[in-house]
Amino acid sequence: MALKFLIVDDSVTMRRIVANSLKTIGHEEFIEASDGREALQKLSIDESINFVITDWNMPDVSGLELVKSIRANQNFGKIPILMVTTRGLKEDILEALQAKVNNYIVKPFTPQILREKIEQIVSSVG
Amino acid sequence: MDYTSNMEKVFQKLGDLKSFFIYGQKIVPVMQKIVDFMQDTVPLLENVNQSIQDSTSKIPKAAVQINNVTSATEVATTEILDIVDAISSDVQTIKTKLELLKNKIDKQKDIISRLTLSVKENKIACEIINNELIPEFVGDELVSMVNMIDKIHDGVMNITISLQVQDITAQQLSSVNHLIHAVQEKLSSLVMDLNNKEVKEVPDIAYQVAESGSFNPDARYNKDKESQTLADTLVNNQIKKPSQEEIDKLFSKP
Numbered sequence: 323m324a325l326k327f328l329i330v331d332d333s334v335t336m337r338r339i340v341a342n343s344l345k346t347i348g349h350e351e352f353i354e355a356s357d358g359r360e361a362l363q364k365l366s367i368d369e370s371i372n373f374v375i376t377d378w379n380m381p382d383v384s385g386l387e388l389v390k391s392i393r394a395n396q397n398f399g400k401i402p403i404l405m406v407t408t409r410g411l412k413e414d415i416l417e418a419l420q421a422k423v424n425n426y427i428v429k430p431f432t433p434q435i436l437r438e439k440i441e442q443i444v445s446s447v448g
Numbered sequence: 449m450d451y452t453s454n455m456e457k458v459f460q461k462l463g464d465l466k467s468f469f470i471y472g473q474k475i476v477p478v479m480q481k482i483v484d485f486m487q488d489t490v491p492l493l494e495n496v497n498q499s500i501q502d503s504t505s506k507i508p509k510a511a512v513q514i515n516n517v518t519s520a521t522e523v524a525t526t527e528i529l530d531i532v533d534a535i536s537s538d539v540q541t542i543k544t545k546l547e548l549l550k551n552k553i554d555k556q557k558d559i560i561s562r563l564t565l566s567v568k569e570n571k572i573a574c575e576i577i578n579n580e581l582i583p584e585f586v587g588d589e590l591v592s593m594v595n596m597i598d599k600i601h602d603g604v605m606n607i608t609i610s611l612q613v614q615d616i617t618a619q620q621l622s623s624v625n626h627l628i629h630a631v632q633e634k635l636s637s638l639v640m641d642l643n644n645k646e647v648k649e650v651p652d653i654a655y656q657v658a659e660s661g662s663f664n665p666d667a668r669y670n671k672d673k674e675s676q677t678l679a680d681t682l683v684n685n686q687i688k689k690p691s692q693e694e695i696d697k698l699f700s701k702p
Contacts, residue, residue, distance in 0.1 A: 332662065333615040335525045342533070342608055379619065381662040408616055408667035410675025415682045425683055428675040429667075430612040433605065435676065 325440070327352035328368075330361040330376035330388065331406075336429075340375055340406065343433040347440075358383025362391055365398050373440070378407035378418070389421040402443045406431060497642050500635050507632040511625050518618045525614040528607070536604045543597045550590045557587070613669045622663035 327344060329352055331337045337354045344352055353368065355361035357380045365371055374392065378385035385405060393399050402424045407414075410428040418426055424446070425439040560581055567573040 331615075333522075333618060335522055335529070335611060336615045338526065338529050339608055339612055342529070346605060379662055379664045381659050384661050408619060408664045410668075410678065411666070412678060412682070415679050419682060419686050426679040428679055429616065430609055430669060430671060431676075432609055 324351065325349055325373045325444075326368075326370050327373045327375055328355060328361060328364055328371045329353070330355045330358065330374065330380070330385065332356050332377065332380040336377060336406075340436075343431075343436050346433040347437040349440075357381055358385065358388035358391070361388055365392065365395075365401070369398075371398075372401060373443075374401055374403045376403060376405055378405060378409050378414070386418065386421055389418070389423055393422045402447065404439055404443060406436075493642075497639065500642075501639050504632055504635040504639060507628055507635075511628050511632075514621050514625050514628070518621050521614050521617065525611050528611060532604055532607050532611075536601065539597055539600050539604065543594060543601070546590055546594050546597065550587065550594070553587050553590065556581075616667045616669045619663040619667040620665070623665035623667075626663075626665075 327349060329337050329340045329344075331340065331354075337356075341352055341354070344350075353364060353371070355364050358376075359382050361374070361376065362383070365374075374388075376385040376388055380388075383391070385407065389403055389405070392401060392403060403422075404425050404427065405418050405423045406427045406429060407418075408429045409415075409418075415426055424443045427435055427439055560577055564574050564577050567577070
């Protein structure tokens, strides 16, 4: 199954690193958004996006708010979401899980971890 | 009777007054010392006030410099990533070419072994074919070169991973800027209280303070797996097997 990723991060560097890591593990299709608001716009326009990788700390609409907005949306509420963030405290992880992210990566990460989490999500849903 | 009583009261009041004067005589030197101290302190307070004003007016410059550091490291990181991408692409091209070469050599070796079989009666010809046409070490060298290329590729990938430090330090610097802004606000209000005038703004300096939600003040560049292991444990406890209907919905293309 071909995955089309939406990479959401306010840091240009991190978007680039996530994109490079995706290419390294064989995923070529992705688009980018610099915050939650832009991500929601792109999700509502582009129905071919079927995987979201998002940061937590972003201006305007944060990653956590983005996750909640996605889950509340009737059109794309079931899309898999992987959170990639610097927040590694237990309460942060639990808060993200409560908001219904599918998996969680603490920065800094390797392409291998990214692959592992994407595969876990894909296999857990099929 | 009333006259006597009134006089007694007057004498009592006079006694109180006398005590007050005696007490006053004792307290006057102390009061004088306090006044002297206050007179000495006023210039000091003015100095402190001036210092606070100076420091407060310099804070925006510090904040701008911190923002400049973040921007500069972001630009530099992007440049490094461009170079890393170019190296990665070149390394991949070299690897592909080496693998093609290895395949060609393997094919030629196969041809040579068949050729050797066809001239097996001629020992000299066999020797020439085996020793001179394609020496054995060429294939081994190619394999070793491909392995080295893989190592270079891993190194390039490690550089990319390490560059995540830019995002992490940017968040730490945003946190510092936020603190600086809070200190400036407190100092400005102190100056307002002391002087009843606002702190002069430094011309041409406008700085943006990131929203508190847009950075993690606890961001750390830490390669140990502790946080990831915790996340994995919590995620694994949470994961439930979804229904087939949910699976179909999830990946169905419109």
